[in-house]
Amino acid sequence: MRNEEPKVNDPLSQKSFFFALRIVKLCKYLQSEHKEYILSKQILRSGTAIGALIAEAKYTQSKADFLNKLMIALKETNETKYWINLLYHSEYLSDKMYQSLLPEIETLLKLLIASTKTTKKVNP
Numbered sequence: 001m002r003n004e005e006p007k008v009n010d011p012l013s014q015k016s017f018f019f020a021l022r023i024v025k026l027c028k029y030l031q032s033e034h035k036e037y038i039l040s041k042q043i044l045r046s047g048t049a050i051g052a053l054i055a056e057a058k059y060t061q062s063k064a065d066f067l068n069k070l071m072i073a074l075k076e077t078n079e080t081k082y083w084i085n086l087l088y089h090s091e092y093l094s095d096k097m098y099q100s101l102l103p104e105i106e107t108l109l110k111l112l113i114a115s116t117k118t119t120k121k122v123n124p
Contacts, residue, residue: 013054017051024048049073049076074109077109078109081105
């Protein structure tokens with residue numbers, strides 16, 4: 001584990017990065033403790049894509065491209081929520097793990113929805 005945190009100056013980027021970090025650790029846990037490789041790879045892909053798309057959006061060439069990246073991040077967030085629910089209901093996640101992940105994914109959804117709405121209003 002690294003001692004230095006990434007220098008990120010916006011809440012969406014910061015929250016998505018730390019959420020991705022939790023997803024990486026969750027994937028390691030699922031593979032080592034449950035020998036679960038299929039679902040863990042699905043949640044790893046979608047859960048880490050959120051932050052990557054947000055980071056990519058910062059350097060897009062147009063406002064339309066920026067909005068597109070945020071919309072894809074929103075889709076990935078919703079998909080990740082699906083995998084979290086599936087893992088919980090299939091008993092790969094404990095109540096405690098589920099209850100700690102759920103607010104984070106809900107926060108990301110809310111931030112992305114707000115960001116996309118604001119971007120649409122500013123750039124119709």
